[in-house]
Amino acid sequence: MTISRRAMVKLGLALPIIGISIIAYSASREEKVESSLDPCVIAHILLYTPEVTLGGQASLSALVINRSFDERECIVDLVVDNYVVDSKKVSIPPLDFAYVNMSFKPSREGMYVLDIAGFQSLLVARAPPPKPPVLELPEELKKKFQSLLPGAVSFEEVTTGDKVYYKGFDSKGELLGYLFQVTALGLTDKLLVTAAVSPDYKIVAIxxxxxxxxxxxxxxxxxxxxxEDQFKGLGMNDLALKPQGKIDAVTMATYSSKAVVEAVRSYLQAIMQS
Structure with missing residues (x-):
């Protein structure tokens, strides 16, 4: 097949136009592909605790990367059981990253799958421990305990070996401390010692x-x-008469002083070991 001179001229004029069209199409296609990619990318998520008590809240964070050359407002959704339970917006500078904190409060016992952009973590929700039974103390003892451990409204009796002590709770059921009452015998004295101990095993008051x-x-x-005030804030290592400890004996009552110290030490040790 032969091509006429006229056809060759037309083809020569058309080729540059076709080339430009191909280049323009290719650039347009690349631009569309690039614009279709979400510039905000989740790199990983971190669940701070895998187990919570009902009524509590689970906290987690997501690492979000902005891979574009412009500042972007990224939206992060936390999905549980196909529902968005938390959503955050964060502005991230170009080619930078940010940590986004999220939270979720379970409404039932069981296992949950926490999902952020396909990254998943398992969370277990458990029922809170049963509240201790209400113990009716003799009114005089209750008032004594409350004077030494202000805020205590309920008490739980604990037996360890031959000793009985009490846990004191506030109105929310939180442990405030431990309490006990013991008889200490000096040479001629018979003493009733009542004491309160903090949750970290320091004497609150006696x-x-x-x-x-x-x-x-x-x-x-x-x-x-x-x-009595010498005992405040002391732990096991300091509960002794001077010079071994930090307590001054009462003049003319050294044996009684020692009896009180030993009684308090004995109960504190039992509480710490139970």
Whole structure:
């Protein structure tokens, strides 16, 4: 087949136009592909605790990357059971990243799948522990406990070996501390010692008084704040008479002072070991 001179001229004029069209189409196609890619990318997620109690809240964070050359407003959705339970917007500079904090409060016991852009973590929700039974203490003992551990409204009895002590709870059921009452015997004194201990096993306060039926004390100073206040804030290592510990014995009542210290130490040790 032969091509006329006229046809060759037309073809020569058309080729540049075709080339330009192909280049323009290719550039347009690349631009469309690039614009179809989401510039906001989730790199990973971190669930801070895999288990929560009902009524509590699970916290997690997502690492979001902006891979474009412009600042972007990225939207992060936390999906649980096919529902968006938390959504955050964050502005990220070009080619930069940000951590986005999310939260979820489970409404039932069981396992949940927390999903952010296909990244998943498992969360277990458990029922809260049962509340301790309400213990009806004798009114006088209850008032004594509450004077030493303010805010305690309910109590739970605990038996360990031959000792009985009590846990004190506030109105929300949170543990405030431990309490006990014990008899300490000096040479001639019979003392009733009541004490409160913090959750980290430090003495909150103690009260010393004559035990029932023992109206006379050899030195009444042992039942005053001057002696009692020395116990405040002390832990096991400091509960001893000086120089081994931090407590000054009451003059003319060294044996009674030691008896009080040993009684408190004995109960504190039992509480710490139970």
């Amino acid at each position: 009260d010393v008084e004559p035990a029932p039926g023992a109206d006379h004390l050899f030195n009444p100073d042992i039942a005053t704040s001057k002696f």
